[in-house]
Amino acid sequence: MVALIKLAGTSLHVMEVLFFRQLAMMLIASPVILRSFPRSLKSKRPGLQILRVFFAFGAMTLGFSAVIHLPLAEATTIAFGKTFFTTILAIFVLGEIVGPRRWGAVIVGFIGVLIVAWPTEGTAFSIYCLMAIGSAALVGVVMVSIRLLSQVDEPITILSYQAIGVGLLMLPGTIWFWQTPTLEELGLLLAIGALAVCGQYINILGLRAGEASAVAPLDYSRLVYTLFLGWWIFGEWPEPRVFIGAAIIVAAAAYTLHRERVVGKTKQTKKAKTIVSD
Numbered sequence: 564m565v566a567l568i569k570l571a572g573t574s575l576h577v578m579e580v581l582f583f584r585q586l587a588m589m590l591i592a593s594p595v596i597l598r599s600f601p602r603s604l605k606s607k608r609p610g611l612q613i614l615r616v617f618f619a620f621g622a623m624t625l626g627f628s629a630v631i632h633l634p635l636a637e638a639t640t641i642a643f644g645k646t647f648f649t650t651i652l653a654i655f656v657l658g659e660i661v662g663p664r665r666w667g668a669v670i671v672g673f674i675g676v677l678i679v680a681w682p683t684e685g686t687a688f689s690i691y692c693l694m695a696i697g698s699a700a701l702v703g704v705v706m707v708s709i710r711l712l713s714q715v716d717e718p719i720t721i722l723s724y725q726a727i728g729v730g731l732l733m734l735p736g737t738i739w740f741w742q743t744p745t746l747e748e749l750g751l752l753l754a755i756g757a758l759a760v761c762g763q764y765i766n767i768l769g770l771r772a773g774e775a776s777a778v779a780p781l782d783y784s785r786l787v788y789t790l791f792l793g794w795w796i797f798g799e800w801p802e803p804r805v806f807i808g809a810a811i812i813v814a815a816a817a818y819t820l821h822r823e824r825v826v827g828k829t830k831q832t833k834k835a836k837t838i839v840s841d
Contacts, residue, residue, distance in 0.1 A: 564758040565630045565639065566792040571751040572631030575744060578736035580752065581623055585730045587756025592726045595719060603723040607715040615708040616728030618701050623729070626698030632691040635793035636801045639786055640679050640809040641695035646816040647672040648703025656707050665822045668815045675811030678804050786813070 571580045596603050606612045629638045647669045653659040661669075676699075680692040712721055744752060786809060793799035 564755055565627075565635060565789060566796055567751050567755045567758065568627055569631050569635060569797065571748060571755065572627070575742055575748060575752075576736075576740035577624065577628050577631060578733055578740050579742065579744075580755065581627055582730070582733045582737040583752040584755050584759050585726075585733055587753075587759055589726045589730050592722060596723045596726065599719055600723075603717075603719045604727075606712075606720050606724070608712060611708060611712060612716070612720070612724045613728065615705055615712065616724055616732065618704045618708065619725060620729050620732040622698045622701035622705060625694040625701065629691045629695035629698060633689070633695065634799040634801055634805075635789040635797070636786060636799070636809070637679060637692075637805050638695050639789040640805060640812060641676055641692065642699055642702075643786075643809075643812045643816055644672065644676040644696065644699040645702040645706070646819055647676075648700045649706045650819060652703050652707045653710070657710060662822070665819055668819045668822070672812055672815035672819070675808045675815060677808075678811065679808030681804060 568580055568584075626638075626642060629641070650661060650665065650669050654661050676696065680689070680696060682689065682692075709721060790801070793801075
C-alpha cells in the first residue's frame with residue numbers, strides 16, 4: 564500500500580490521499596458503527612478518545628508524508644521505531660516495569676533509528692526523516708492510549724472515534740488542497756482504500772490465529788517488500804547506513820517483543836499459582 568501512496572503522492576496532496584484511505588475504512592466500518600449508534604460514541608473517557616484521534620491523525624499525516632518523500636525502505640525502517648516509543652511510554656503512563664534487558668534493547672533500537680536518519684556528510688537532518696520519527700512517536704502514544712481506553716470502553720467505541728474523528732480532521736485539509744484526480748489517480752486512490760481494508764482484515768485474522776507477540780514480528784517482512792518495490796518502481800536503493808540501522812532496529816524490536824512475551828507468560832503463571840493456592 565505504501566508504494567501506491569507514494570505514487571499517488573507525486574501528484575496529489577497527502578491529505579487527499581489519506582482522506583480516500585480513511586473514507587474506505589469508514590465505509591467498511593459503518594455497518595458496525597451504525598448498528599449501535601449513538602451508543603457507540605458513549606465513552607467513559609471522551610477526552611482521551613478525542614486526544615487519541617488527534618494523535619492518530621498526526622501519526623498518519625507525518626508518516627505518509629515521509630513515505631511520499633523518502634525512499635520506501637528508509638521510511639519503513641524508521642517507522643519500526645514505534646516499538647521503542649511504545650515501551651518508553653508504557654513505563655511512564657501505564658506504570659509497566661521494564662527490566663535492564665528491555666531497557667538495553669530500547670536504547671539500541673533508538674541508536675538504529677538515529678543511524679538510519681543521520682544525514683550524509685555536508686547535509687542537515689531531513690525534515691522528512693524527522694516526520695518519520697515523529698510519526699513513530701505518535702503511533703506509540705496511540706498504542707498506549709488504546710491500552711488505557713480498552714480498560715474502560717468497548718472496542719466499538721474506540722473504532723467509532725477512530726473512523727469518524729480522523730475522517731473529520733482530514734476533511735478540511737482535503738477541501739483546501741483538493742485536486743480533481745484523473746482516472747489513473749482515482750484508480751490508485753481506490754486501490755489504496757481497498758488494500759487498507761484488506762490489510763486490517765488480514766491483521767485481525769492473523770491475531771485470531773496466533774498470539775499477538777508471535778504474529779507481530781512478521782510485520783518486519785514489510786522491509787523486504789518495500790526494499791524491492793522501492794527499487795523496482797522508483798529506482799531507489801538505500802545507502803549502507805539504512806541497512807545497518809535496519810538490522811539494529813529489527814533485532815532490538817524483535818528482542819523487545821520476545822521479552823514482553825516472556826514477562827507476560829511469567830505473570831500469567833504466577834497468577835495461576837496464586838489462584839490454585841487460594
